[in-house]
Amino acid sequence: MTARPLPYGDPAHQAAHQFLVEEAALLDAADYSGWLDLLCEDIRYLMPVRVTTARGAGFDSLADMGHFDEDMYALRKRVQRLATDHAWTEDPPSRTRHFVTNVRTFRNEAGAPAELLVESAVLLFRSRGDTRAADLVSAGRADVLRETGAGLRLARREITVDEAVLRTQNLAVFL
Amino acid sequence: MGFADSQLEAVLADVRRGMIPAHVYGDPQIFALERDRLFARSWVFLAHESEIPDRGDYVVRRVLADSFIVARDESGAVRVMFNMCLHRGMQVCRAEMGNASHFRCPYHAWTYRNDGSLTGLPFHAEAYGGEDGFPREGQSLLPAPALGIHNGLIFISLDPGAPPLREYLGDFAFYLDFYTRQSPAGIELRGPQRWRVKANWKIGAENFAGDSYHTPHTHASVVDIGLFREPKASKRKEGALYVAGPGAGTTYKLPPGGDFAGQLRYVGYPQEMIPAMAASWSAGQRALIADSGFMVSAATLFPNLSLVHNWPQIDERGTVAPFISLRQWQPVSERETEVLSWFAVDAAAPEDFKRDSYKAYLMCFGSSGMFEQDDVENWVSITEMAAGSMARRLKLNSRMGLTSAGQPIKPPLATFAGPGVAYQGFGEFNQRHWLRQWSDHLEDPR
Numbered sequence: 001m002t003a004r005p006l007p008y009g010d011p012a013h014q015a016a017h018q019f020l021v022e023e024a025a026l027l028d029a030a031d032y033s034g035w036l037d038l039l040c041e042d043i044r045y046l047m048p049v050r051v052t053t054a055r056g057a058g059f060d061s062l063a064d065m066g067h068f069d070e071d072m073y074a075l076r077k078r079v080q081r082l083a084t085d086h087a088w089t090e091d092p093p094s095r096t097r098h099f100v101t102n103v104r105t106f107r108n109e110a111g112a113p114a115e116l117l118v119e120s121a122v123l124l125f126r127s128r129g130d131t132r133a134a135d136l137v138s139a140g141r142a143d144v145l146r147e148t149g150a151g152l153r154l155a156r157r158e159i160t161v162d163e164a165v166l167r168t169q170n171l172a173v174f175l
Numbered sequence: 176m177g178f179a180d181s182q183l184e185a186v187l188a189d190v191r192r193g194m195i196p197a198h199v200y201g202d203p204q205i206f207a208l209e210r211d212r213l214f215a216r217s218w219v220f221l222a223h224e225s226e227i228p229d230r231g232d233y234v235v236r237r238v239l240a241d242s243f244i245v246a247r248d249e250s251g252a253v254r255v256m257f258n259m260c261l262h263r264g265m266q267v268c269r270a271e272m273g274n275a276s277h278f279r280c281p282y283h284a285w286t287y288r289n290d291g292s293l294t295g296l297p298f299h300a301e302a303y304g305g306e307d308g309f310p311r312e313g314q315s316l317l318p319a320p321a322l323g324i325h326n327g328l329i330f331i332s333l334d335p336g337a338p339p340l341r342e343y344l345g346d347f348a349f350y351l352d353f354y355t356r357q358s359p360a361g362i363e364l365r366g367p368q369r370w371r372v373k374a375n376w377k378i379g380a381e382n383f384a385g386d387s388y389h390t391p392h393t394h395a396s397v398v399d400i401g402l403f404r405e406p407k408a409s410k411r412k413e414g415a416l417y418v419a420g421p422g423a424g425t426t427y428k429l430p431p432g433g434d435f436a437g438q439l440r441y442v443g444y445p446q447e448m449i450p451a452m453a454a455s456w457s458a459g460q461r462a463l464i465a466d467s468g469f470m471v472s473a474a475t476l477f478p479n480l481s482l483v484h485n486w487p488q489i490d491e492r493g494t495v496a497p498f499i500s501l502r503q504w505q506p507v508s509e510r511e512t513e514v515l516s517w518f519a520v521d522a523a524a525p526e527d528f529k530r531d532s533y534k535a536y537l538m539c540f541g542s543s544g545m546f547e548q549d550d551v552e553n554w555v556s557i558t559e560m561a562a563g564s565m566a567r568r569l570k571l572n573s574r575m576g577l578t579s580a581g582q583p584i585k586p587p588l589a590t591f592a593g594p595g596v597a598y599q600g601f602g603e604f605n606q607r608h609w610l611r612q613w614s615d616h617l618e619d620p621r
Contacts, residue, residue, distance in 0.1 A: 049368055052271045065365040067542045073490050074538050077400055081545055086395035089552035166370035169551045171543035
């Protein structure tokens with residue numbers, strides 16, 4: 001990204017940062033229907049597969065394969081599933097903490113004026129049961145936040161996970 | 176190896192009568208035998224030709240701890256080479272994919288062509304006295320001891336005396352075509368997604384081979400949310416289970432009365448793909464769908480390649496889209512497995528079908544898939560339980576479908592169009608078939 005991020009004192013940056021922190025609180029509380037309310041109906045939620053390539057290869061993720069590549073229908077189904085009595089992988093639930101940091105906010109010069117580009121880092125701590133070692137998932141995120149009448153909403157998220165081989169048993173959690 | 180022959184004999188005898196000593200899912204001594212007697216001999220899947228379409232393309236894949244470069248050389252041939260430098264043993268290629276005419280070892284710059292042949296050796300004259308001290312001619316990265324390709328699927332065996340791949344596949348090749356040859360163009364693979372689970376590798380392989388019995392309960396949630404047009408997960412019991420050659424799999428019963436094209440449309444294939452399927456498959460393969468009325472679903476080719484085919488609804492309008500996944504249970508240890516999960520689609524399919532099928536895959540299987548999430552939770556839990564002392568006193572009953580005298584509780588299907596033996600309804604015929612092959616390998620000290 002060539003543009004300079006907004007100063008930390010800029011109200012737009014502060015609103016974006018607060019959005020991400022509030023979103024993380026919903027995820028850690030497993031309030032997934034509340035989380036869906038933060039998403040635009042045309043959301044694209046994407047997490048490409050990272051790969052190990054030579055420095056000169058020119059790519060380090062797969063263009064045509066993700067861990068997630070979701071629209072609103074797919075995300076709603078995932079959330080509906082977690083709300084059933086039969087989503088065993090999250091019953092008992094994981095204890096999660098989304099640590100969100102390194103937030104930078106950019107005006108979307110090329111795109112819609114009501115949209116902000118927001119980069120952040122997320123570290124997910126996930127603990128299951130009482131005998132298993134906890135999992136960590138580290139990732140960068142590039143978000144598009146759209147100003148709506150109801151406040152900021154997430155229109156697009158691209159998650160750049162920092163491992164080629166995930167060390168968590170599944171992605172029954174969101175990043 | 177600290178594991179008496181008599182102990183092993185007892186374990187295998189139990190396994191063969193369908194009573195599995197639970198510790199085999201978490202036992203380091205069993206794992207050592209699997210490494211030495213199974214993975215050192217069996218045909219193991221590495222990659223698909225569509226992953227390396229152009230000259231110089233490569234991927235790096237493993238058979239347990241052994242790393243191999245799978246490359247398309249300058250003549251267009253597929254080469255599989257042990258990824259260890261002939262000189263000091265450095266891993267020659269440390270990327271997992273890319274395109275290269277040569278691989279240069281980072282340690283002392285010994286350089287190999289993408290067919291494995293040694294071409295560069297710095298200071299050859301000064302250091303070795305030239306060809307006399309080290310003849311370069313004919314030197315090459317160690318090739319895989321045996322290489323076989325079927326429908327673009329690249330397999331190797333660490334046993335140079337392995338039977339030819341096609342011979343090994345036997346009657347399972349009939350079923351493999353449903354997943355990997357829907358048209359003369361074959362499939363293209365995307366991925367793999369890779370993740371590590373704290374589960375023994377055998378559990379996933381057995382599950383995909385034939386565990387239709389787990390679907391109604393383990394996967395109740397995906398039925399609850401209406402991901403499938405069919406309202407009841409118990410529909411699974413109408414499917415047939417088949418055993419054929421080194422493989423075994425599950426099917427779903429199709430609605431009555433459909434013809435070949437109608438049944439394929441029912442599971443979501445667009446009309447424009449169906450003539451190629453009809454041309455690509457034999458009369459027997461077409462009859463499995465049209466006359467027997469079964470559609471393939473999950474399957475496992477022994478030892479650790481599984482396949483799956485299913486057809487969820489991918490949007491609010493109820494569009495049904497089928498998908499195919501290939502997946503490998505790559506053992507890391509007796510209690511950890513790396514899962515490699517590919518999305519596969521007919522290379523000649525229309526782009527909008529590929530898009531829909533990819534969406535169907537992501538929702539159901541792979542690292543985030545709603546089926547796979549609950550499967551892995553079960554398998555991790557089994558592996559934890561299998562590691563202790565009490566698991567050595569427990570034999571898991573894997574005799575479903577058999578009477579106490581060891582006879583099937585009902586006869587095999589008489590009119591099943593595919594080769595091998597098929598039973599309708601629930602049973603653990605397929606898992607026992609998988610475990611018999613496992614036992615045969617483990618008891619052979621060769």
